[in-house]
Amino acid sequence: LSRNPRRARMAAAATPVTAEEISAKEAFILSSDNSEEAVKAKEQAIYAIGEWYALRGEGGKLGQLLTALRPFFATIPKARTAKVVRVLIDQVAKIPDSMPLQMSLCRESIEWCKAEKRSFLRQRIQTRLAALLLESKQYTEALSMLASLQREVKRLDDKPQLVEINLVECQTHYALRNGPRAKAALTAARTAANAIYCPPLLQAQIDVMAGTLHADEKDFKTAFSYFYESFENFDSVSSPRAVDTLKYMLLCKIMMNAPEEVKAIIDGKAGQRHTGPALEAMREVASAHQQRSLHDFNAAVLTHASHFSSDPIISRHLETLYDMLLQENICRIIEPYSVVETSHIATLMSLPVATIEGKLSHMILDKKFSGILDAGAGCLIVYNDQEAEKTYDQALDTLGNMGRVVDALYEKAQQLALTKA
Numbered sequence: 001l002s003r004n005p006r007r008a009r010m011a012a013a014a015t016p017v018t019a020e021e022i023s024a025k026e027a028f029i030l031s032s033d034n035s036e037e038a039v040k041a042k043e044q045a046i047y048a049i050g051e052w053y054a055l056r057g058e059g060g061k062l063g064q065l066l067t068a069l070r071p072f073f074a075t076i077p078k079a080r081t082a083k084v085v086r087v088l089i090d091q092v093a094k095i096p097d098s099m100p101l102q103m104s105l106c107r108e109s110i111e112w113c114k115a116e117k118r119s120f121l122r123q124r125i126q127t128r129l130a131a132l133l134l135e136s137k138q139y140t141e142a143l144s145m146l147a148s149l150q151r152e153v154k155r156l157d158d159k160p161q162l163v164e165i166n167l168v169e170c171q172t173h174y175a176l177r178n179g180p181r182a183k184a185a186l187t188a189a190r191t192a193a194n195a196i197y198c199p200p201l202l203q204a205q206i207d208v209m210a211g212t213l214h215a216d217e218k219d220f221k222t223a224f225s226y227f228y229e230s231f232e233n234f235d236s237v238s239s240p241r242a243v244d245t246l247k248y249m250l251l252c253k254i255m256m257n258a259p260e261e262v263k264a265i266i267d268g269k270a271g272q273r274h275t276g277p278a279l280e281a282m283r284e285v286a287s288a289h290q291q292r293s294l295h296d297f298n299a300a301v302l303t304h305a306s307h308f309s310s311d312p313i314i315s316r317h318l319e320t321l322y323d324m325l326l327q328e329n330i331c332r333i334i335e336p337y338s339v340v341e342t343s344h345i346a347t348l349m350s351l352p353v354a355t356i357e358g359k360l361s362h363m364i365l366d367k368k369f370s371g372i373l374d375a376g377a378g379c380l381i382v383y384n385d386q387e388a389e390k391t392y393d394q395a396l397d398t399l400g401n402m403g404r405v406v407d408a409l410y411e412k413a414q415q416l417a418l419t420k421a
Contacts, residue, residue: 025049034075042072046084054091059101062092066105082121085109086151089128103132123153127164128409132194134172142172162192170209183213204233208245213253220365224252225413231270244311250282254289262286281307285318292332294325294349326359327368334369334382344345 025045031038046069051063066088072206073081089109092102106129113122126149133142146169153161166189173182193206210225227248234242246265253261263286265271266279281304288296301308301318308314333345342360346353357373360380364371370383 050088050091054094059095059098099188159192159196200233204230219251220256259286
């Protein structure tokens with residue numbers, strides 16, 4: 001290397017950077033040497049500088065680097081430019097609380113792509129911006145951008161890009177609680193994905209959304225199979241999201257009233273590879289459900305609140321599970337009584353009387369049992385289930401049959417009268 005200064009300079013540019021090397025690397029990137037070997041070395045140097053800035057949390061300098069590289073982008077193929085831009089934006093995403101900066105860089109890059117007529121890169125950055133808008137809960141703007149982008153990409157028949165657009169659209173509609181639209185977008189994404197080779201990471205994201213939608217429809221068996229497929233894909237590329245999908249698998253088992261299977265999954269190969277506080281939290285929830293203990297369930301949720309509250313899928317289904325446990329415990333307490341004080345139920349369950357009365361009202365309206373709440377006496381009056389009286393139905397059926405017989409006889413009499421005439 002010492003005999004070839006140019007090659008030595010390129011090798012130095014690709015090595016891990018330090019603060020002293022940054023200026024030299026940037027000068028090398030902006031140099032006029034555009035040979036194939038130099039371009040490869042410049043690309044590696046860009047990634048190294050971007051990683052260094054990301055580790056130091058200097059998002060502003062990463063943005064300046066992206067702007068400064070535009071003359072260099074004019075000298076390299078468009079596909080390589082797209083890769084470099086996407087990698088730099090991904091490195092900005094590693095910086096905590098960098099959402100506004102990511103969105104700003106995406107918007108600037110989109111304008112530059114329009115000026116340079118780089119449609120391929122613009123479409124991908126717009127998809128990334130739509131995902132960021134979804135993450136920042138700007139749903140209307142995200143859907144508007146996705147609609148125009150979808151029309152454009154459909155004309156070009158760019159199926160890989162169409163899969164990503166439909167997936168982001170599905171996630172946006174799901175965040176808005178629009179189930180039918182979310183299912184339609186997911187179906188479109190899966191249809192496009194079946195026509196091409198779908199990378200494991202993208203396929204895993206599709207399976208997660210499919211499992212989530214099935215779980216919302218209470219079809220936890222199908223949801224479990226989708227979460228299992230997504231877990232295998234995430235695990236194959238060592239994605240940190242593998243732990244999340246494993247949690248969803250355990251959640252499905254709990255919601256299917258099979259909490260005993262949770263321990264088997266956690267103690268299995270998959271669970272051992274991803275052991276940690278997240279799985280221990282799910283184990284405690286499963287144990288509380290198995291014991292039908294509302295107190296243990298609340299204790300587990302409070303102890304591991306950081307793992308549950310940050311995940312909307314888990315928290316939503318845990319609310320449903322809490323409701324199920326509360327109903328089961330109330331039914332077990334009131335079963336031997338015909339009249340029971342609500343304060344007695346509240347004392348046994350260690351809950352406020354107002355909470356118990358509200359839940360009893362809902363259970364009566366949902367016809368979980370027959371009874372009334374006597375607010376004056378502060379008690380619940382439970383009625384025995386009575387079989388429906390069938391005499392009236394049978395009488396109505398008999399009268400209906402007799403009516404049909406009379407009508408038939410009348411029609412025959414009319415036919416005989418016409419024949420004689």
